[in-house]
Amino acid sequence: MTEPNGINRLNRRDFVKAGLVFGAGASALAAGYAAVPDAFARAIYALKRAGGRSDAVLVMIQLAGGNDGLRTVIPLRNSVLHDLRPQLAAASIAKALPMNNDFGLNHNLPRIAKLWDRGKVAVVEGVGYPQPSLSHFESIRVWETGDPSRRQVNGWLGRTISRAYDSYGHPLTGCGCGVSGTPGSLKDVNSTVAVIESQQGFGFVDDDLAATVGAVYHKTPGLYGALFDTAVATVHQTVAELKRVPAVKEGDPTPSYSKDANNQLAAALKLGAQLIIAGTGVRLLHVTLDGFDTHQTELAAHDTLMTYLDEAVGGFYDELSKQGRASNVVIATWSEFGRRPEENSSTGTDHGTAAPLILIGDPVAKGVYGQTPDLKRLDDDGNIKYTVDFRSVYQEILDTHLGVDAKEILGSRFDRIPFLL
Amino acid sequence: MGGIAIAAGVGGVRLISESEREASTGSPSLSPKVVGEVAAWPRPTDAERARIATLLRRTTFGYTSAELDAASRDGFERTVDRLIESRFTEPLDLIKSEDPTRGAQLGVEDLQRWWLAQMLASPARFTERMTYFWHGHFTSEVDKSGGLFMYWQNLSWRRMAFGKLGDMLAAVTVDPAMLTYLDLATSDASDPAQLPNENYARELLELFSMGPGRYTEADVKAAARALSGWTTPPADSQVEVVTDKDTGAKEMIDVWNRQGPGVLDASKTFPSNVTFLGRSGRLDLKAIVGQVLSHPDTAPFIARKVAVHFVSSNPAPETISELAGAYRRSGYDTRALLRAAFMSREFSAPQSYRSLVKSPVEFMAGAAMAVGLPVKDSVDLMVGYGDATGEVLFSPPNVAGWPPNRGWISPATVLARLNFVGQLLSSVDPLPAAGDATNLHLDGVLGPSTQRRLAAATTEKEHWLALLASPEFQLK
Numbered sequence: 001m002t003e004p005n006g007i008n009r010l011n012r013r014d015f016v017k018a019g020l021v022f023g024a025g026a027s028a029l030a031a032g033y034a035a036v037p038d039a040f041a042r043a044i045y046a047l048k049r050a051g052g053r054s055d056a057v058l059v060m061i062q063l064a065g066g067n068d069g070l071r072t073v074i075p076l077r078n079s080v081l082h083d084l085r086p087q088l089a090a091a092s093i094a095k096a097l098p099m100n101n102d103f104g105l106n107h108n109l110p111r112i113a114k115l116w117d118r119g120k121v122a123v124v125e126g127v128g129y130p131q132p133s134l135s136h137f138e139s140i141r142v143w144e145t146g147d148p149s150r151r152q153v154n155g156w157l158g159r160t161i162s163r164a165y166d167s168y169g170h171p172l173t174g175c176g177c178g179v180s181g182t183p184g185s186l187k188d189v190n191s192t193v194a195v196i197e198s199q200q201g202f203g204f205v206d207d208d209l210a211a212t213v214g215a216v217y218h219k220t221p222g223l224y225g226a227l228f229d230t231a232v233a234t235v236h237q238t239v240a241e242l243k244r245v246p247a248v249k250e251g252d253p254t255p256s257y258s259k260d261a262n263n264q265l266a267a268a269l270k271l272g273a274q275l276i277i278a279g280t281g282v283r284l285l286h287v288t289l290d291g292f293d294t295h296q297t298e299l300a301a302h303d304t305l306m307t308y309l310d311e312a313v314g315g316f317y318d319e320l321s322k323q324g325r326a327s328n329v330v331i332a333t334w335s336e337f338g339r340r341p342e343e344n345s346s347t348g349t350d351h352g353t354a355a356p357l358i359l360i361g362d363p364v365a366k367g368v369y370g371q372t373p374d375l376k377r378l379d380d381d382g383n384i385k386y387t388v389d390f391r392s393v394y395q396e397i398l399d400t401h402l403g404v405d406a407k408e409i410l411g412s413r414f415d416r417i418p419f420l421l
Numbered sequence: 422m423g424g425i426a427i428a429a430g431v432g433g434v435r436l437i438s439e440s441e442r443e444a445s446t447g448s449p450s451l452s453p454k455v456v457g458e459v460a461a462w463p464r465p466t467d468a469e470r471a472r473i474a475t476l477l478r479r480t481t482f483g484y485t486s487a488e489l490d491a492a493s494r495d496g497f498e499r500t501v502d503r504l505i506e507s508r509f510t511e512p513l514d515l516i517k518s519e520d521p522t523r524g525a526q527l528g529v530e531d532l533q534r535w536w537l538a539q540m541l542a543s544p545a546r547f548t549e550r551m552t553y554f555w556h557g558h559f560t561s562e563v564d565k566s567g568g569l570f571m572y573w574q575n576l577s578w579r580r581m582a583f584g585k586l587g588d589m590l591a592a593v594t595v596d597p598a599m600l601t602y603l604d605l606a607t608s609d610a611s612d613p614a615q616l617p618n619e620n621y622a623r624e625l626l627e628l629f630s631m632g633p634g635r636y637t638e639a640d641v642k643a644a645a646r647a648l649s650g651w652t653t654p655p656a657d658s659q660v661e662v663v664t665d666k667d668t669g670a671k672e673m674i675d676v677w678n679r680q681g682p683g684v685l686d687a688s689k690t691f692p693s694n695v696t697f698l699g700r701s702g703r704l705d706l707k708a709i710v711g712q713v714l715s716h717p718d719t720a721p722f723i724a725r726k727v728a729v730h731f732v733s734s735n736p737a738p739e740t741i742s743e744l745a746g747a748y749r750r751s752g753y754d755t756r757a758l759l760r761a762a763f764m765s766r767e768f769s770a771p772q773s774y775r776s777l778v779k780s781p782v783e784f785m786a787g788a789a790m791a792v793g794l795p796v797k798d799s800v801d802l803m804v805g806y807g808d809a810t811g812e813v814l815f816s817p818p819n820v821a822g823w824p825p826n827r828g829w830i831s832p833a834t835v836l837a838r839l840n841f842v843g844q845l846l847s848s849v850d851p852l853p854a855a856g857d858a859t860n861l862h863l864d865g866v867l868g869p870s871t872q873r874r875l876a877a878a879t880t881e882k883e884h885w886l887a888l889l890a891s892p893e894f895q896l897k
Contacts, residue, residue: 219460
């Protein structure tokens with residue numbers, strides 16, 4: 001194996017440092033990254049060229065199904081809420097973990113509340129978009145593409161990868177953890193994205209198969225040819241990268257962040273932490289917690305989901321922190337919509353609109369941002385009128401955290417919400 | 422059969438549209454985006470036989486050489502007729518009458534094993550294939566709806582596999598699994614001041630009949646009110662069973678003696694008029710379904726869905742309107758719609774060749790049948806790969822079912838498909854002679870890399886590996 005410039009001898013962290021020096025000279029940049037030997041190096045190189053921060057990590061947590069914002073960040077002194085939710089409101093408010101005089105976190109979020117006390121949590125109130133769709137699938141697409149006009153087909157993080165990281169892809173720059181399908185936010189026709197359901201299962205069952213597949217998936221004709229070839233190339237590269245990640249061993253003090261095997265978010269974030277700690281070059285992680293479509297008997301179901309979220313995020317943050325890797329990681333929740341302020345006849349809530357988002361991490365500036373929606377002035381469907389465009393949140397993440405020009409990705413500028421340090 | 426056609430470098434070059442990946446949700450069409458130039462598959466040497474093989478790949482879970490020969494003798498149109506006249510066959514009863522409590526204890530794997538065996542062994546393969554189509558369209562989920570109701574739902578879609586849409590919409594509304602899955606069973610509209618549960622009403626319009634944006638939020642509320650009161654049928658009895666053999670823990674479980682639809686609880690119905698899609702009055706289930714069927718977007722929406730599953734991943738507007746016209750004229754008869762789909766010009770157009778991606782179940786069943794793995798072993802292997810390939814039967818990712826075609830392809834799911842092939846080939850010993858398999862399964866139409874690998878294969882295993890792990894075999 002040739003080792004031009006000795007780059008393959010360096011580990012990833014060393015390379016980041018080396019890359020900073022390497023990237024400092026404009027002439028070196030102008031030489032173009034085609035000469036740079038491996039995919040990881042090319043990714044760093046492309047990022048330097050685009051002016052991005054090479055070491056920032058973003059973890060997007062999708063609360064799929066439409067999370068009830070009013071039961072996550074709970075208004076403590078809003079009498080209207082009691083009127084709208086005779087069954088659902090009182091207990092939630094009484095048990096809430098106070099953040100300040102006006103808001104409390106759901107009582108199943110004690111570890112996130114502790115992070116709030118330590119100054120590492122921001123809440124953005126009233127996040128939504130104009131002419132909201134109450135369809136899960138339409139609204140998911142709006143959030144994934146970052147485009148309420150529904151013309152954009154690529155994901156906002158996929159566009160970020162293809163514009164600011166590398167068109168040809170270090171496979172682990174973007175990664176969907178704990179799922180089998182590619183997350184929509186990370187999709188882009190020009191970006192390669194890894195999808196790893198579990199580390200144990202990721203690899204070929206035998207060498208003959210790997211060799212055959214390696215030979216066959218080249219220049220495949222037809223509509224899906226490039227898609228299949230790229231998927232298989234990504235598998236090969238990811239398998240190679242994962243060899244660097246120590247598997248979860250028996251006796252690992254934190255084999256999972258949850259005792260409940262149903263908490264798949266805990267397993268997904270555990271895998272994410274391993275990828276980060278092993279220095280695989282992962283930058284944009286997407287994980288999902290499903291089950292938030294609480295049309296009926298919401299209390300028990302939502303309590304469980306809040307517990308899952310708290311265990312997973314708490315465990316993830318603590319592990320990264322212990323390993324000295326938390327300083328550049330931002331965790332952000334998103335959901336296709338909040339839920340209707342008024343409860344329905346099944347002791348649940350129907351599809352709503354705007355809701356608060358939670359951001360967590362060392363780079364986060366503690367506070368409640370945005371404007372709290374007025375529950376007395378709902379729209380014609382009885383839903384909340386948004387006060388903060390969700391793209392303001394994306395913009396701050398892109399500009400301040402990832403160091404990528406948000407206007408390039410989102411197409412225009414939005415009000416700034418300064419929830420990052 | 423003639424020789425092997427190989428794709429030449431940049432043979433027929435054409436542009437592909439990115440908008441097709443939205444096909445599954447029926448979202449408003451997006452402006453096509455050019456993503457690059459791709460080489461087309463070469464023309465099969467025997468185009469008519471390839472057309473018939475394509476039909477079999479899209480309407481069954483696998484076929485034998487004798488079946489392809491018989492279909493070729495019949496010709497394309499007679500084969501279409503034979504397929505859509507598939508007799509209904511009632512599957513093996515999963516619940517033995519001597520143990521009525523079994524229904525309450527059906528788990529997801531029991532259901533999967535029962536159905537997969539049916540798919541692999543039933544002589545009425547297209548009936549199973551259509552049951553599978555409806556399983557993804559009028560979809561429900563076992564964790565929420567429970568094993569027994571999911572079993573009933575599967576039996577219903579098989580009986581109605583080639584039925585009329587109006588009957589299916591009426592059936593799905595009062596289907597116990599759906600009543601549970603989308604919460605209609607819990608909705609109470611008796612107090613007009615209180616909100617009914619909108620979950621089912623919204624998906625009835627958005628996903629089951631006309632597509633998003635074709636109705637107002639007021640229509641959703643009106644349908645939710647009009648349909649409130651339908652709830653799951655009461656159990657016939659309660660029986661105490663041991664739920665944990667180790668501890669001897671017992672539990673009372675509900676037992677139903679036979680399958681039945683939901684029932685109307687008059688105390689939860691809406692007490693006054695609603696206005697739904699322009700019609701006002703005390704609308705009942707029949708009236709709601711009637712309004713849905715009279716909506717101009719219903720026929721094109723279902724026609725499009727059928728087309729992206731059976732014709733082409735990005736069907737032309739003319740194809741949709743042709744299919745929708747046949748569907749509407751026949752009073753929404755599934756047979757008429759399917760016949761129009763298979764007989765459409767687009768089905769047989771060169772650009773529709775291999776324009777669909779096999780679902781994991783289709784891919785795995787076809788591969789297992791190709792190498793003659795016994796049904797029971799095939800079922801075991803397929804159940805084990807459901808999650809990793811992205812398709813756990815009876816447990817869809819969400820109420821929209823499984824997104825087809827491109828939706829099946831990710832690094833993780835492709836890896837799982839390939840590993841399935843690896844494990845399959847080590848489960849069959851000895852392997853059958855690969856002989857004419859390239860012609861039987863791939864019409865002799867190969868890309869250059871697959872062709873090279875097949876030519877270099879020296880053992881049966883290498884031959885089958887190159888064939889079943891090829892991108893060609895993933896397509897239909």
